[in-house]
Amino acid sequence: MLSIQRLEPGESLRARVERTLSLAIISGELAPGTLLTVPTLAERFDVSATPVREAMLDLEKRGFVEPVRNKGFRVTAVSDDLLHDIVEIRLLLEPPAMARLAESFPAERLAEFRTQADEIVTGAHSGDLTAYLLADQHFHLELTSLLGNPVLVETIAELRARTRLVGLVSMLETSMLHVSAEEHHRLLDNLAAGDADAAADLMRQHIRHAVGWWAGKTEDDAGE
Numbered sequence: 001m002l003s004i005q006r007l008e009p010g011e012s013l014r015a016r017v018e019r020t021l022s023l024a025i026i027s028g029e030l031a032p033g034t035l036l037t038v039p040t041l042a043e044r045f046d047v048s049a050t051p052v053r054e055a056m057l058d059l060e061k062r063g064f065v066e067p068v069r070n071k072g073f074r075v076t077a078v079s080d081d082l083l084h085d086i087v088e089i090r091l092l093l094e095p096p097a098m099a100r101l102a103e104s105f106p107a108e109r110l111a112e113f114r115t116q117a118d119e120i121v122t123g124a125h126s127g128d129l130t131a132y133l134l135a136d137q138h139f140h141l142e143l144t145s146l147l148g149n150p151v152l153v154e155t156i157a158e159l160r161a162r163t164r165l166v167g168l169v170s171m172l173e174t175s176m177l178h179v180s181a182e183e184h185h186r187l188l189d190n191l192a193a194g195d196a197d198a199a200a201d202l203m204r205q206h207i208r209h210a211v212g213w214w215a216g217k218t219e220d221d222a223g224e
Contacts, residue, residue, distance in 0.1 A: 017055035018043075020130070025064050025075055026164055027129040032077035035068065054213050062161070078164045080211075087210050090159050095203040097144055097152065098187065099196040106146065110192055113143065117184040124181035130180070139184055144192075163210050180209055 006049050011019075021041075024030040038056065042049045058064045065073040116139045123132030137160060144153050183206050191200040 011196040013045075013051035014054045014058070017041070017045055017047070017052055018058050021055065022062070022161070023058060023130050023133050024065060025059075025159070027133055027162070029129060030075050032075050034075040035072055036065065036075065037072035078162075083164065084197040084211060086159055086163050087207060090156070090207050090210075091164070091204060093152065093156060093159075094140075094144075095200040097156075097193070098203045100198040101143060101146055101171060102191050102194050102196040104146075105194070107192065110148070110188065113139065113188055114185070116142065117188060120184050121178070121181045124177045132177070136184075148164060180206065 021030065021036075030036070036056070038049050038052050041056075042052045045052065056065060060067065060073065063076060066076050068074050116135060119135040120132060120139060123129070123135050137157070140160070141153055141157055144156055183202060187199060187202050187206070190202060
């Protein structure tokens with residue numbers, strides 16, 4: 001069911017449980033309506049009930065789960081309206097950020113970001129959605145951090161964390177996840193070439209997948 005990830009440096013058991021579950025919820029691996037119980041998860045993670053219970057309470061605060069009396073927690077659904085609102089804000093922030101970055105992208109960092117983009121592609125081809133999402137998040141936030149605005153990075157990180165991508169699981173059976181993964185290399189091509197317009201346009205296309213392919217819909221259905 002869940003791909004249990006290793007502990008990151010300085011990460012607590014509570015944080016690892018929350019990270020793994022939130023990625024599974026974001027990707028749709030844990031679909032809306034799924035019932036989660038603390039004892040079952042504790043056994044799955046091979047930890048005591050305490051970090052699991054704490055992680056579930058954190059996820060409840062984020063709106064990812066809701067308590068079910070005497071049963072556990074149920075994965076919540078995100079309405080289309082909320083998803084569109086989140087995507088609208090991301091469109092206001094991320095494409096202009098990539099346009100600005102294209103004007104000053106450090107050429108000496110290109111190889112480093114190529115490696116990160118390769119990790120995203122590998123995650124897509126292997127079908128490891130947790131690896132895909134972790135690599136994708138790291139890539140985009142690292143790029144944004146080059147602009148030197150930590151508030152922007154924090155804001156985008158929070159918006160991305162709230163963007164449910166419930167169609168990712170179904171995309172494993174198609175070539176669409178591979179196409180979106182390769183877009184990271186195309187973005188780097190635009191940044192390295194200093195093409196601000198192309199970088200912004202590609203980022204808009206990439207974000208709109210959240211209400212298209214990644215939401216289990218065709219891109220035509222997603223609209224603008």
